[in-house]
Amino acid sequence: MTATHRRTLVKEGASAERAVRELRNQILQGRLLPGEQIRQEEIAEQLRISRVPVREALSVLSSEGLLTHRPHQGYFVTKRSAEELAQIGLMLGLLENELARTVVWPSDEVIAELRSLNEAMERLVDQSEWVEMVDLNHEFHLRIFGLSPLRLVLDEVRRLWMLADAFIAIDYATREHRRRTVAQHERIVKALAARSRARFLKSVHDHRESTDVGARAGMGHRST
Structure with missing residues (x-):
């Protein structure tokens, strides 16, 4: 060559x-x-x-x-039907619940990494170019789910997120959702730092309820 x-x-x-x-x-x-x-x-x-x-x-x-x-x-x-989005939402809910239920408590270093990721997202809340938040959100959640020993489940969640990316991003077009996401992430990190399984599972559940792609099945894109 x-x-x-x-x-x-x-x-x-x-x-x-x-x-x-x-x-x-x-x-x-x-x-x-x-x-x-x-x-x-x-x-x-x-x-x-x-x-x-x-x-x-x-x-x-x-x-x-x-x-x-x-x-x-x-x-x-890619254009997904309401039925497809509902199925993706269903699978993500079931698999993410198992990952959350089986996470091993993180070290102080991991907690610091999670806070740093969320702070990077917070800096983008009021910006017109917010798309990087989608990738930062992935990294934040996958860092947490990676604390679970269920590696095959984690791989499947990664695959499903790629299928749903464009629809997960819909809500990020609003500053209100971006601010809410950062606040919910902070609650998740605090629960992890406190090593409270009940608080952690509730914070993950509440966050998921507000971002469930399956619940928005059939919705199209909104412009910024």
């Missing part, structure tokens, strides 16, 4: 990552709507990159469940 070829691969890899990030943000913010077709040439022109990294980005987002590929037609923003 020549040095020129290596530089081209590195450049295309960076461009693909940027395309993944930009398309994901557009989907989560509702600028690309469920069922909408993604046109490679338009994305390439918009980001001023070639179509090769765009195709790679589309493949990545398809594997995450945000896009659906239809043979001979192209890629479309």
